[in-house]
Amino acid sequence: MSSAHVTPGSVPGPKLAAHFASLEVQKHAARLGMWLFLATEILLFAGLFACYAAYRFLFPEAWAASSRSLDLTMGTINTVVLITSSFTAAMAVHYAKEGKNKMVGHMNVLTLLMAVGFLVIKFFEYKHKFHIGTLPGRYYFYEGIQLPGAPMYFSVYFASTALHALHVVIGMTVLAFATVRAYRVGDFSANNYTQVELGSMYWHLVDLVWIFLFPMLYLV
Amino acid sequence: MTPSSSIAAPGAVPGHEAHDDHGHHPSYLTDGTTVKSWLLTVDHKRIGIMYLAWILLFFLVGGIFALLIRIELLTPGPTIMDAMTYNRVFTLHGVVMIFLFMIPAIPSVFGNFLLPLMLGAKDVAFPRLNLLSLYVYLAGAGFALWGMLNGGLDTGWTFYTPYSAHTTTTVAPVLFGAFIIGFSSILTGMNFIVTTHTMRAPGITWFKMPLMVWALYATSCIQVLATPVIGLLLLLVTAENLFSLGMFDVARGGDPVLFQHLFWFYSHPAVYIMVLPAFGVMSEVVSTFSRKNIFGYRAVAYSSVGIAFVGFFAWGHHMFVSGQSTFNAGVFGVLSMLVGVFTAIKVFNWVGTVYKGAVEFSTPFAYFCGFLFFTVFGGMTGIAVATVSLDVAWHDTYFVVAHFHFIMVGATIMAFLAALHYWFPKMFGKMYHEGWGLVSAALIILGFNATFIPQFLVGNAGMPRRYYEYPERFQALNVASTAGASLLAFGFIIIAIYLTYALIYGERVDNPWHSKGYEWLTHSPPPTHNFIGPQPTYPEEPHFYVDPKKAQGEVSDV
Numbered sequence: 198m199s200s201a202h203v204t205p206g207s208v209p210g211p212k213l214a215a216h217f218a219s220l221e222v223q224k225h226a227a228r229l230g231m232w233l234f235l236a237t238e239i240l241l242f243a244g245l246f247a248c249y250a251a252y253r254f255l256f257p258e259a260w261a262a263s264s265r266s267l268d269l270t271m272g273t274i275n276t277v278v279l280i281t282s283s284f285t286a287a288m289a290v291h292y293a294k295e296g297k298n299k300m301v302g303h304m305n306v307l308t309l310l311m312a313v314g315f316l317v318i319k320f321f322e323y324k325h326k327f328h329i330g331t332l333p334g335r336y337y338f339y340e341g342i343q344l345p346g347a348p349m350y351f352s353v354y355f356a357s358t359a360l361h362a363l364h365v366v367i368g369m370t371v372l373a374f375a376t377v378r379a380y381r382v383g384d385f386s387a388n389n390y391t392q393v394e395l396g397s398m399y400w401h402l403v404d405l406v407w408i409f410l411f412p413m414l415y416l417v
Numbered sequence: 418m419t420p421s422s423s424i425a426a427p428g429a430v431p432g433h434e435a436h437d438d439h440g441h442h443p444s445y446l447t448d449g450t451t452v453k454s455w456l457l458t459v460d461h462k463r464i465g466i467m468y469l470a471w472i473l474l475f476f477l478v479g480g481i482f483a484l485l486i487r488i489e490l491l492t493p494g495p496t497i498m499d500a501m502t503y504n505r506v507f508t509l510h511g512v513v514m515i516f517l518f519m520i521p522a523i524p525s526v527f528g529n530f531l532l533p534l535m536l537g538a539k540d541v542a543f544p545r546l547n548l549l550s551l552y553v554y555l556a557g558a559g560f561a562l563w564g565m566l567n568g569g570l571d572t573g574w575t576f577y578t579p580y581s582a583h584t585t586t587t588v589a590p591v592l593f594g595a596f597i598i599g600f601s602s603i604l605t606g607m608n609f610i611v612t613t614h615t616m617r618a619p620g621i622t623w624f625k626m627p628l629m630v631w632a633l634y635a636t637s638c639i640q641v642l643a644t645p646v647i648g649l650l651l652l653l654v655t656a657e658n659l660f661s662l663g664m665f666d667v668a669r670g671g672d673p674v675l676f677q678h679l680f681w682f683y684s685h686p687a688v689y690i691m692v693l694p695a696f697g698v699m700s701e702v703v704s705t706f707s708r709k710n711i712f713g714y715r716a717v718a719y720s721s722v723g724i725a726f727v728g729f730f731a732w733g734h735h736m737f738v739s740g741q742s743t744f745n746a747g748v749f750g751v752l753s754m755l756v757g758v759f760t761a762i763k764v765f766n767w768v769g770t771v772y773k774g775a776v777e778f779s780t781p782f783a784y785f786c787g788f789l790f791f792t793v794f795g796g797m798t799g800i801a802v803a804t805v806s807l808d809v810a811w812h813d814t815y816f817v818v819a820h821f822h823f824i825m826v827g828a829t830i831m832a833f834l835a836a837l838h839y840w841f842p843k844m845f846g847k848m849y850h851e852g853w854g855l856v857s858a859a860l861i862i863l864g865f866n867a868t869f870i871p872q873f874l875v876g877n878a879g880m881p882r883r884y885y886e887y888p889e890r891f892q893a894l895n896v897a898s899t900a901g902a903s904l905l906a907f908g909f910i911i912i913a914i915y916l917t918y919a920l921i922y923g924e925r926v927d928n929p930w931h932s933k934g935y936e937w938l939t940h941s942p943p944p945t946h947n948f949i950g951p952q953p954t955y956p957e958e959p960h961f962y963v964d965p966k967k968a969q970g971e972v973s974d975v
């Protein structure tokens with residue numbers, strides 16, 4: 198529970214919660230907690246990777262054919278967009294450490310815009326699939342690939358990209374909070390940037406998962 | 418104050434000053450009495466108590482369904498319900514007991530209450546996250562119970578596909594509920610790991626942590642590493658049930674064995690989520706009531722971590738008859754048996770602690786004795802079912818049911834009750850009637866044996882699990898089992914009565930066991946921020962009892 202309360206206009210400074218011995222410990226705890234949480238997120242996706250590996254082994258041909266049916270251009274653009282957004286997220290931390298709150302906000306807004314861009318491109322990819330019928334399981338009606346296992350590929354595809362998209366949305370929410378705080382309260386500084394840093398760490402995870410999903414689904 | 422009691426040196430012990438201050442400082446129980454002050458609290462002790470209340474409620478629900486199962490099995494044919502109801506009842510029993518009671522029972526109640534106290538911290542690292550995990554747990558429970566009341570499900574608690582993807586009963590809300598409860602488990606685990614890393618009071622090094630903390634730490638590691646995988650699996654099965662993904666459906670090219678792999682990758686380590694904290698409780702209890710430092714502290718600490726590690730490589734023993742290769746089955750069998758080695762290390766050390774100790778045969782110690790029996794017996798039958806050739810015969814019979822009830826339920830319930838009785842004075846500052854405690858302990862231990870030993874026999878004779886009818890020749894043993902279950906239920910009723918009585922009329926106590934555990938270095942019940950006055954210092958190990966005879970002589974002093 199935070200004991201101190203920073204009101205706008207007061208000297209920017211970190212808040213030490215009552216149950217921590219020092220700020221150093223508090224920061225360490227926050228970061229350790231975030232790393233653990235990110236580890237659980239990786240494991241969440243690891244289950245999907247295991248499904249992917251098992252079914253790729255069972256249906257190698259359907260897997261190859263379905264993988265080629267994806268729109269590589271859109272996927273590549275999305276990858277570039279997401280990697281760039283990771284850069285701006287990192288810059289936000291950089292500026293937070295320097296106490297440049299306005300720049301923190303700007304960088305986060307850029308990140309959020311790219312996140313929206315990513316989702317829009319994803320939307321069009323999904324829409325195309327709904328149109329031609331490359332859908333999971335029972336809903337599959339695409340004439341182009343008639344191999345057994347092709348519906349399974351799209352089950353894995355939709356499960357993993359949808360779960361990833363959900364994480365994009367969660368990441369956007371987290372970043373939005375830091376953005377509002379940077380603009381409104383503006384108390385990020387050299388010894389008070391944990392919120393920006395953790396938000397950015399989460400965003401890097403979202404990016405990292407995509408960097409695994411992209412080659413897995415589109416390239417191999 | 419005798420010189421031999423160095424841990425209680427002046428200035429070192431706020432609990433010492435506690436006697437002078439008694440009544441002047443509000444305890445965490447009296448610091449705010451409104452409903453809001455409880456529901457929105459961030460105090461780890463209040464959160465622990467709220468968990469206790471809910472978990473006892475779910476234990477009651479699961480227990481009632483256990484009794485319904487036993488009554489149904491009293492006669493070979495239909496007794497009190499039809500087949501579909503029976504399927505729903507045993508599923509409900511399993512889901513409630515596993516996800517709502519066994520997994521959170523000790524970590525969430527006693528872990529929450531004790532971990533910061535044992536580390537000399539004012540709270541867990543993330544108090545608000547801690548409160549959130551309680552509400553996430555309740556939300557998940559709400560989802561699951563809502564699904565069960567609206568039609569229920571008949572898949573068994575393992576939700577095996579492809580059946581769970583096809584059944585018309587309400588699977589999705591229950592699966593989603595279990596997924597949400599998993600979140601709560603992850604949050605609690607994270608919180609404990611970070612607390613253990615960052616909040617230890619000066620003087621508490623890793624090897625001066627109480628063994629309960631080691632056990633909770635190892636448990637938290639499993640929670641954090643295993644739960645996300647079942648989280649994903651539950652999401653996939655929910656999606657499969659709602660949108661026919663076909664991921665685990667043979668008809669659509671899916672593979673149900675993949676489901677089993679992912680399911681047991683969590684659910685086997687989950688056994689250790691249930692039983693490791695129990696081991697931690699027992700290490701505390703055996704040391705306190707033998708008045709001896711725990712024998713082989715490091716071995717006990719390391720073996721917790723060892724169980725947590727090996728537990729991840731044992732899941733395949735649930736799949737001996739699923740069609741995995743003989744080689745795989747052999748490897749998984751051997752890896753499963755390794756868990757027995759680590760458990761044996763603990764058992765030998767506990768016995769070594771009791772040896773030549775000044776044993777005080779109190780209620781918690783009675784549960785320790787029951788626990789020792791269930792762990793050894795359950796563990797040995799575990800080695801037996803980890804043997805591939807034997808498991809092929811016993812698979813999905815009542816032998817396996819009896820085995821896991823012995824090790825998971827027997828050991829965990831013993832530890833839960835031992836913890837409840839051992840820390841009841843710590844939590845409420847009140848003492849219960851020891852005589853009734855011992856009576857109910859005897860009833861419960863006897864009742865438990867009477868319930869499950871017949872199940873070993875009936876399983877070995879070939880009675881399959883989850884069937885609601887059975888041939889005439891199994892009846893005698895089933896009647897014995899049901900009789901045992903009623904004895905067990907009777908024991909729990911007695912406990913409920915005398916603990917409730919103690920809560921209201923119990924005698925005020927501070928440290929009735931004269932325990933030297935770190936958590937007793939403060940008042941009972943503790944004040945809101947755990948310690949009044951200066952931070953305690955920790956010159957001795959947590960299980961430090963100078964000399965059995967001397968320690969008994971000086972007890973009135975501490």
